[in-house]
Amino acid sequence: xxxxxxxxxxxxxxxxxxxxxxxxxxxxxxxxxxxxxxxxxxxxxxxxxxxxxxxxxxxxxxxxxxxxxxxxxxxxxxxxxxxxxxxxxxxxxxxxxxxxxxxxxxxxxxxxxxxxxxxxxxxxxxxxxxxxxxxxxxxxxxxxxxxxxxxxxxxxxxxxxxxxxxxxxxxxxxxxxxxxxxxxxxxxxxxxxxxxxxxxxxxxxxxxxxxxxxxxxx
Amino acid sequence: xxxxxxxxxxxxxxxxxxxxxxxxxxxxxxxxxxxxxxxxxxxxxxxxxxxxxxxxxxxxxxxxxxxxxxxxxxxxxxxxxxxxxxxxxxxxxxxxxxxxxxxxxxxxxxxxxxxxxxxxxxxxxxxxxxxxxxxxxxxxxxxxxxxxxxxxxxxxxxxxxxxxxxxxxxxxxxxxxxxxxxxxxxxxxxxxxxxxxxxxxxxxxxxxxxxxxxxxxx
DNA sequence: CCTACCGATCGGTAGG
DNA sequence: CCTACCGATCGGTAGG
Numbered sequence: 001x002x003x004x005x006x007x008x009x010x011x012x013x014x015x016x017x018x019x020x021x022x023x024x025x026x027x028x029x030x031x032x033x034x035x036x037x038x039x040x041x042x043x044x045x046x047x048x049x050x051x052x053x054x055x056x057x058x059x060x061x062x063x064x065x066x067x068x069x070x071x072x073x074x075x076x077x078x079x080x081x082x083x084x085x086x087x088x089x090x091x092x093x094x095x096x097x098x099x100x101x102x103x104x105x106x107x108x109x110x111x112x113x114x115x116x117x118x119x120x121x122x123x124x125x126x127x128x129x130x131x132x133x134x135x136x137x138x139x140x141x142x143x144x145x146x147x148x149x150x151x152x153x154x155x156x157x158x159x160x161x162x163x164x165x166x167x168x169x170x171x172x173x174x175x176x177x178x179x180x181x182x183x184x185x186x187x188x189x190x191x192x193x194x195x196x197x198x199x200x201x202x203x204x205x206x207x208x209x210x211x212x213x214x215x216x217x218x
Numbered sequence: 219x220x221x222x223x224x225x226x227x228x229x230x231x232x233x234x235x236x237x238x239x240x241x242x243x244x245x246x247x248x249x250x251x252x253x254x255x256x257x258x259x260x261x262x263x264x265x266x267x268x269x270x271x272x273x274x275x276x277x278x279x280x281x282x283x284x285x286x287x288x289x290x291x292x293x294x295x296x297x298x299x300x301x302x303x304x305x306x307x308x309x310x311x312x313x314x315x316x317x318x319x320x321x322x323x324x325x326x327x328x329x330x331x332x333x334x335x336x337x338x339x340x341x342x343x344x345x346x347x348x349x350x351x352x353x354x355x356x357x358x359x360x361x362x363x364x365x366x367x368x369x370x371x372x373x374x375x376x377x378x379x380x381x382x383x384x385x386x387x388x389x390x391x392x393x394x395x396x397x398x399x400x401x402x403x404x405x406x407x408x409x410x411x412x413x414x415x416x417x418x419x420x421x422x423x424x425x426x427x428x429x430x431x432x433x434x435x436x
Numbered sequence: 437c438c439t440a441c442c443g444a445t446c447g448g449t450a451g452g
Numbered sequence: 453c454c455t456a457c458c459g460a461t462c463g464g465t466a467g468g
Binding site: 032033108166169173177182191 | 248335381388
């Protein structure tokens with residue numbers, strides 16, 4: 001039943017282009033700051049054109065979250081997977097890529113999910129639920145990577161995988177916030193240094209930490 | 219030239235009451251989500267009444283930020299100062315009070331400044347500047363407390379005070395986010411455990427960590 | 437995808 | 453502090 005014609009193809013391309021602009025806009029102005037009119041102006045499509053593609057504003061927000069997750073996976077998860085086999089090195093690569101994703105401003109306003117999380121943490125509804133689900137997928141992936149490294153003896157057997165993931169993610173997200181507010185790359189060095197120390201304390205070998213990124217001076 | 223009459227007094231009480239509601243609303247709906255009309259409804263004061271008290275929306279936002287900082291200092295800094303003299307114990311008390319301030323939902327939507335920081339990190343202007351300034355005052359206070367502990371030999375001489383403050387604050391803020399999104403108090407236990415380990419690694423004595431709060435199980 | 441339009445709400449002001 | 457009002461923008465729909 002697949003319809004393959006010009007209209008359908010054009011429609012999907014338009015939708016993808018609008019979503020790309022929308023996720024960038026949302027990372028700066030917030031997901032609730034998105035407006036059909038504002039997005040129309042940013043894409044040179046009429047406001048009702050936007051509405052006809054996505055339906056309601058909430059459906060637009062949900063589409064933007066799904067699109068942002070695709071962008072995140074492409075920028076962080078896939079490169080880390082491609083760069084190194086599972087183990088302590090994969091954990092380091094995931095965090096290293098996360099820091100680069102934030103530092104490179106893949107989203108103009110910094111990590112999309114950090115912003116969206118704080119924006120919707122107290123506003124119940126489908127938007128909050130979608131943000132939570134995306135966060136959990138990322139956290140679970142990091143936890144699973146840590147667990148695998150423990151099983152293979154690349155991290156100490158007594159390591160609490162969820163605790164370690166919590167601490168590593170805390171450092172990354174705080175680097176994101178501090179960098180944006182202080183307009184500085186120094187927080188990424190701080191985060192890298194702390195993550196390195198934490199993984200070494202958890203029994204990782206120094207050679208496994210290469211993909212975390214450059215060691216800060218001192 | 220101080221005018222002390224009924225009008226002035228009533229005006230200040232009204233202003234204080236409106237700000238209290240406004241900072242609560244802003245912690246949930248965001249600082250940009252504040253509206254003169256919405257705040258009017260929440261306070262049973264007319265919209266133009268709100269406008270006459272604060273002038274513009276931006277001036278309202280700046281007043282809310284200043285009020286939120288007063289609330290923060292009252293909830294976190296003053297109790298920590300009152301509870302323990304300067305030193306490693308003060309550092310532990312500051313972080314312990316910060317976690318309690320977040321966990322107790324002093325602001326309905328969790329830490330006001332965590333939310334406001336991510337909301338305005340990419341939107342230049344006076345609001346962003348005010349948030350940055352408030353954050354810096356807090357960070358500088360924590361850094362100064364750490365430095366004092368180092369000078370008095372309560373933390374290791376080689377401790378990097380700014381690095382340590384960065385790591386401790388990262389853990390607190392991540393606990394705030396995780397708790398709000400997962401609707402759980404468990405992240406505060408994780409943060410406390412990590413902060414305790416980090417301060418011990420920096421040379422703090424276990425007895426100085428009492429005011430950090432209860433040790434998590436295990 | 438468009439034009440044209442809806443009622444509601446936005447920030448803000450006049451005038452008291 | 454109020455009522456009354458302004459133009460602009462909001463999300464959304466009718467009809468094509």
